[in-house]
Amino acid sequence: MRFKIVTSPHISQDVSVGQIMRRVLYAMIPGIAALTGFFGWGILINLVIATVVALLAETVMLTVRGRPLALHLSDFSAVVTAWLLAVALPPLAPWWLTALGIFSAIVVAKHLYGGLGYNPFNPAMAGYVVLLISFPREMSTWLIPHGLDQPHALSFLDALRAIFSSEWPARFTLDALTGATPLDALRTQIGLGLTVTEIRNSPIFGIVAGQGWEWAALGFLAGGLWLVYTRTADWRIPAGMLGGLAIIATIFYLADPQHYAPPWFHVWSGAAIFGAFFIATDPVTASTTSRGRLIYGAGIGILVYIIRGFGGYPDGVAFSVLLMNIAAPAIDLYTQPRVFGARRG
């Protein structure tokens, strides 16, 4: 009788990378739904464009490199990257912008390093930043959420046309549809010398943060908590990031409440929640030790605040994540756990 020679352990848990990635996709659904509700079809169209381009780019790279296609396409990591990037793009971003971002993410940031598991930088955020610095105008034309002074929704076809041929429906002017995002508004108006209270009286602000935005954040929070619950994402990273952001925001807020927005505003604004649960938690590019993950998260939180408050960009999640990606290997090196039986201290 011939037996198969395989090394131990001979049994294993029934999880796979594909499953983990799919969980991330499921977890994004509530947030995406909220975003679509407030910003219209553009979000979904972007999502589709991004997914198609990502799968295409992944296929090409895998083929060029002679890797098994089916195996790696079914790990869904490219789709996760695509969705994460698409969600962060303005709803009516021209199609080429999305495509270029995905290309940078999948080809440059991921496959030049060997594909899944080897990339030191978060592909989605690398793609995002490439776009942000190359096309700042396109990247900062966000739509005004529904339910404000804009009862009219762009129809699906309008959105398609806007995305693919950059033609806006004649009914609206560009200026009527777009406007500064809450963080941008806060940033520029503080620069003009207004106080936080004055600024937040503007209709674009809602209960805690931006009108509309805050519901999207809630959706992402729900999905994110589920990710943490299923252990798909390590709780330490979101905890570290939101904690770090809240603490530093509190310090400044207490020092001068008129000049600095309150911590809850910061935590709930922009991409903080989304970033904490979905982006910073990318296991490949984050720190992998337990203590390291706390530090990594806190680092992101603090950098986000610094960039938002003192830097040149309204939100800093993407930059902060990339910056901490740089530090992650060093953090890992210095935060190794005490091995069983090693002397304490």
Next chain:
Amino acid sequence: MIAAIVVLSVMAGVSGLLLGFAAVRFKVEGDPIVDKIDAILPQTQCGQCGYPGCRPYAEAIAAGEADINQCPPGGENGVTALADLLGRDPKPLNAEHGVVKPKMVAVIDEQNCIGCTLCIQACPVDAILGAAKHMHTVIASECTGCELCIAPCPVDCIDMIPVAQTITTWKWTYPAVTAKAAA
């Protein structure tokens, strides 16, 4: 113009004084790197690297005359270790100097040995026992497998045989192979 020349020559002069001082006070000492290189080499003393033994090769590397990929007995690991020590990029073994072979030991066919002692003279690690006109034997545990005894033997009675694998010398293999086989 004069000012320019004066200022710079003063500066240069002062620098020269300092450096001249330094040159004598702090002569470079011997080169400990040779020992470190030698420690990595497998000491087979086979000469495949093109140098008569491991130490000369180590000296050649330290002097920048030889590349780090000339020692087949050291194998890939040896090259990597050298690259690491010298802060260079590892490279594949230079095939000109031979290829990595499984570990071998020399065995003397005792029936044919005429006891000429030539192999004893060739063996760099004195791994062959025997007296003139008497049959010789290789001490297997001391033999480095350098093959230097083969050529001198007038009756061609020395053979290299691969070291047989036993339970105690068996090693777990690099998993990629098995992983693929399993998949």
Next chain:
Amino acid sequence: MSRLYPFHGGLKTVRHKTESNQWPIQRAALPHRLTVPLRQHIGAIAKSLVQAGDRVLKGQMIGQADGYISAAVHAPTSGMVAAVETCPVPHPSGLPDLCVVIDSDGEECWVEHQPVDYRALHPSELRNVLRNAGIVGLGGAAFPSAVKLNLSGQCEHLDTLILNGAECEPWITCDDRLMRERATGIVAGLQVMTHLLEPREVLIGIEDDKPEAIAAMAEACVGTGYQVRPIPTRYPSGSVKQLVKLLTGKETPVEGLPVDVGVQCFNAATAYTVHRAIDHGEPVISRVVTVTGHVSQPGNFEALLGTSFADLVEQCGGYREGVERLIMGGPMMGFALHSDEVPLTKAANCILAASAAELTPAQPVMPCIRCGACVDVCPANLLPQQLYWHARAKEFDKAQDYHLFSCIECGCCSYVCPSHIPLVQYYRYAKNEIWAQEKEKQKAELARQRHQARLERLEREKQEREAKLRQKAPAKTIKATKASEAGIKLDIEAAVAHAKPHPPSSISSHAEEGESITDYSARTPALPVEGGSRGSEPLSSKQDA
């Protein structure tokens, strides 16, 4: 209830205990031929005391312990020695090893039993009795127990003696059944150990999914002061360092042994063999083994060492359809066997015939996504993904920086890895390579010294020759030395030239000699090697050394 000190990591695995633990231990039939390996333990192989044609009695010593870390081997039954030769043995390599093959005469004719009163003997004599009885750890490592029963030089005084009845691996139930059925024997053996080690307390750790065994042991312990401690069912609570932590809160130092913190630990079955050896004068010639998995009727057998696995499976009614691998040991740490024609050894606690249904299907290996699942379960508190990363890249130094040698190869990390990476094998590979490199370094150092010595000798001889020549004929000297120097140079050059790759013609001439090469290999004895297992028992790296 006294408190437990949970260790980091660990897993809840599938259990699969009921398949085999519902029936009492059966006595396996006496086979016609027994193949008894001379190396069934960690350490040097036993020296054979018999030759083909010798008649042996049951329990007669046929292999003598060779050195301190070694163990004796005995004839499991009476009969005729058919051969002393290399035969297949249960080993992950599938390589053969030296065995004594005995054709049983069916008479089971014992040597004289020599029970001893352990209280009357000097400890070292008592240990000798145990050594001569071939007692080794039956928990899987097969480390000679006499060594572990000698505290001198290791620790002043033993705090705790632990009896390991955890049996945390899935499928295996031999200790469970043994504890249920022969608890008094185990406790008797424990008493011998207690006598030798004089611990302050004796704890018996049994996973709480074995209530019958706990009850039986508790009953047997009445009046002894030994405490039975149910522990949570969590793999690998049976691993000695984790068990020590769990029961006493003490962490065994990274490069140390439990004795370093005043604890010693033995397997339940080991205690039972001690009892048999002391109270009945029987050496280790049989053991209880679980035969389970995809066989018709799984169960536990008390079988003679040397019985082939195929025989044991036959007694379970044979394989069921679809067996794809045969595993010695449990599914977490056991290794796959190349064949079932291998003999039962002291270390074999379980034979698991596994079909696809028992195993998780082989899934393609993906790159590590650094998810950290492995970190969460690693009982040694390592960073398995980093170990893997460096082992994969053959950066052994860095792997060691990450405490590769603290890995107990428990397999928890591989179990949870979503990328299905054979992590443990990477670690085994890396450990083996490091050991091999270490050995090679030593060999290289030796070669260097010998080369150096030779150069010095040559130099000396040359000088002596010169001196002589100078005395004899001053005029000729210069020429002569020059000539001899030239000769040496020529030699070296010839050697160097020879060492260069052979031109094709010489390769072909070598090929012709192929036959004689094989001829030699058959005749040459194996190279002398130090005793020591490689990789199969991680805990012993120190004992090994």
Next chain:
Amino acid sequence: MKDYALILVGTILVNNFVLVKFLGLCPFMGVSRKLETALGMGLATTFVLTLSSICAYLSDAYLLAPLGLEYLRTIAFILVIAVVVQFTEMVVHKTSPLLYQVLGIYLPLITTNCAVLGVALLNVQTRHGLVESGLYGFGAAAGFSLVMVLFAAMRERIVVADVPIPFRGAAITLVTAGLMSLAFMGFAGLVRG
């Protein structure tokens, strides 16, 4: 005080010498293969850069400028740097063999690190005073060391990644530096002016 802090933040993060200003790239690429060497190089550079920017300032302010010999700056500065480097080597060698072990081998490489000359020239260009010059030099070197150490840790990981063959080695290292530089653009605007 705030100005000084701004100089530091500016040189370390916002206008990082390596990633934004493109100075000192050769050692950045060449000596960052291993973490320890990167650390050693960082320390050595920090020391030399601080010292040499002060010395360069002094020679400019008290020798060249008064005599109207600004066009000789390059020559004078590089001479000063070469001497500072060799002098440091000498002092370290004499006082602390241990430190020499750590820094010694890197010192000669620093002469050709263009960050050193770059700092001296930029100090003059931006009309920094003595303290500012020193701080500027220190900040530049600290920024250099910081990214170098982080980069080295990253490189140790990247060498074993499954990088496509044409990109192995220098190419992927440069791409990594590029992405690092991309990330550092996030600091843009942190220090105005």
Next chain:
Amino acid sequence: MNETGYLKILKDGVWTQNTGFVALLGLCPLLAVSNSVVNGLGLGLATLLVLLISNVAVSLIRNLVRPEVRIPVFVLVIACVVTAVELAMHAFLPGLYTVLGIFIPLIVTNCCVIGRAEAFAFKHKVAKSAVDGIATGLGFMLALTLLGAVREVVGQGTLFSQADLLFGELGKGLTLHLADNYRGFLLAILPPGAFIGLGCLIALKNIIDSRIQHRATAQPATVLIEAKS
């Protein structure tokens, strides 16, 4: 095949041991100044000039210099050459001078200049050193111009913009616009683009080299197969 001598020096300098692509020396100017072809060309020319003169000078003085002052002397010589070139550029190409800024004096510390002085000129006769200087300079210029071209095309869709800085009025007509209303991909012009662009060029060179090698080894391989059959 006789490749020794001048041809080999040339080939080494321009391709095999190209400072920018292989030796990774002189990276700072290479990355900083290569945001357009014209800038690259300008600095490339300046460096070429410096390399040539300094190589010749070092080769000339190589017997006068003692080891302990070797580096300072080289540095001094190079610094003088650079300053002279700088002054000349300031006088005759003021536009380019302003654009290149600090990177002209920094040619002094361009590792490839001192590297060639040390590794080559110090050991060879004048003629060979001169050729080496030219070869290395050409190689460096090649790297600068190529990178400049890639970055300029991708970044703003033009080639030879601001050619007047280098060629005067004549250059104004040289500018090529490759596509109408090209939006420009700013990344290429910004610092990250420099790193990534050079990385890609090196990868490209690797691909070319391996193709060449492949072709070179392909022939003997077939011979082997024939011999076997």
Next chain:
Amino acid sequence: MKKIARSMGIAALILTGFAVVGTGLVAVTYSGTKNIIAEAQRTALEASLNQLVPADRYDNRVTEDRIEAVAPEWLGTDQPVTIYRARKNGQPVALFATPTAPDGYSGPIQLLIGVYADGTLAGVRVLAHKETPGLGDGIEARRSPWILAFTGKSLTDPPQEQWKVKRDGGAFDQLTGATITPRAVVKAVRRFLEYVQKHQEQLFAPAAGVK
């Protein structure tokens, strides 16, 4: 000891020798190029001024007819700002200055402004800025014609309260997606015009007034 002295001497000699020769050569080059450089600098400056005011509108050497002014509130910088005057037949024609708009999106923006003696703008150009490429850098003449809109404007045209970007209810366009940068530039130009209006006399005072 002697060895050291000898070594020091030789090293110093070699270095000094090379320094003398090298510096000599450089000094020669310097004196040879000094005037050319100065000339080139002047032509460059004149060329950029001539973009704003055609050369035939004045006849003096603008680059030499200059004063320095320090007026942080008006000129946006603590540093002295050089002001060049163009005259024809001794009569003031125009003046040029390089004030700063301190409140750009990511830092100060250095401008070059030319004003005719009658207070109309000869033109505005951006000399240096750190605005976001692709967004705020529309103020550069080679990226967009936005900055050319200033030519011919004065404090009365448009009226003072219209000296704002359109979004703030003024007369000047903003750049798409970037309001802050144009806002800063418009403000700086207006301030400079006001400054010129206030100090007309001093600014055009004859060369004697050069500080």
